[in-house]
Amino acid sequence: MLSIADTSFSSRLFVGTGKFASSSIMRQAVEASGSEMVTVALRRVDLENPADDIMTALDLNKIHFLPNTSGARNAAEAIRLAHLARAASGTSWLKLEVTPDPRTLLPDPVDTLKATEELVREGFTVLPYINADPILALRLQDVGAAAVMPLASPIGTNQGIRTTMQVEIIIAQARVPVVLDAGIGAPSHAAQAMEMGADAVLVNTALAVAGDPVRMARAFKAAVEAGREAFEAGLGRQSKTASASSPLSGMVTADLNFIQA
Amino acid sequence: MYHRPTLNHIIKMQIILNGQQKNLDHNITLSALLDSLNLQPDTVVVEINGRIIKPGQDPLPELKDGDKVELIRFVGGG
Secondary structure (H helix, E strand, O other), X not given: OEEEOOXXXXXXXXXXXXXXXXXXXXXXXXXXXXXXXXXXXXXXXXXXXXXXXXXXXXXXXXXXXXXXXXOOOOHHHXXXXXHHHHHHHOXXXXXXXXXXXXXXXXXXXXXXXXXXXXXXXXXXXXXXXXXXXXXXXXXXXXXXXXXXEEEOOOOOOOOOOOOHHHHHHHHHHOOOOEEEEOOOOOHHHHXXXXXXXXXXXXXXXXXXXXXXXXXXXXXXXXXXXXXXXXXXXXXXXXXXOOOOOOOOOOOOOOOOOOOOO | XXXXXOHHHHOOEEEEXXXXXXXXXXXXXXXXXXXXXXXXXXXXXEXXXXXXEOEOOEXXXXXXXXOEEEEEEEEEOO
């Protein structure tokens, strides 16, 4: 079973709640995904439409809340959002995101490390979103991150795992759980991540923009379970040469003369 | 008996609410401000001049002229 900090999760699929067409579809998709951890963001109340509240849309008895610091461009902004998130949610769990450039939304490794250090000192359970950098993952683990969340590809791109080599190193080295985050666009990507040995995946856009988000959530649930099962079963070795699955003796066919011995 | 209105009843005060100037009656409480916006106190977190206040837990202060007030809540996000 997956365990992060002091909490166990029977589902290895984490779900983001952004970009859904309605909070009702979001709630149904979260339910269909079987996820026990959802991410949320903090924003100013829309004073024109103050009734819109996501907290009432989710069953918080069943689901852990993981507030993110999206929108933070440096460590100071992320720390401020962390304080607000803790006040608003009562949880000290935090998905730390520091993205200085809105065009790429790639995380700032220097300020992410700084903010992690500070927030761990303040008692937060920090899950930093990072580029797939194995050394950074080790540094974050060293200063007390509860997990690391390397990106598969940039946020919202649905491009799947473009960082395979680095993620494999992170997984091989990490003592904390590795949650593959961002860019996972199809159930096959999620299954691949789990087969590689990721501890969990976080998916948002792929569900929210799917033709039918609820069915897609079901598909991701099955894919994550299949991928994890395969990882635990132990995948067979890859080989450059063919090796017959059927016996090579007792063939009923004659030799072909154009095949070289 | 006639009471002369005090200045407090006439002069409005100005706060910055979520980045926008807003005119309010003098000495309105945070609680009354949330009420006027139809906001359930336990669904928001408030920052007044950088200090975090959690309605539903912390006592709600009166607002003063020039206060910078941020009303923040959770929204969908990844």
